[in-house]
Amino acid sequence: MCHGAALIGGPKLSGKDQWAPRIAQGYDKLVDHAIHGTRMMTAKGSNSGLSNEEVGSGAYIANEAGASFKAK
DSSP: OHHHHTGGGOOOTTOHHHHHHHHHTOHHHHHHHHHHOBTTBOGGGGOTTSOHHHHHGGGHHHHHTTOOOOOO
16 A cells, blocks of 8 residues: 555655665565565554565565565
């Protein structure tokens, strides 16, 4: 929801230019931010019921913006 609408300053799902510097940090860093939160992004997107593996399987979000990550 947040990335679909670019809420609270997060990169919009389709915003390749916004995602490029984040993608450049690599899959592991993106997953770490998704699990633990970063800036105004909450840990696990405010869904504490998700396992770390489930969060990591969300590589499709970055892939929609130009990455070619495979979930680990």
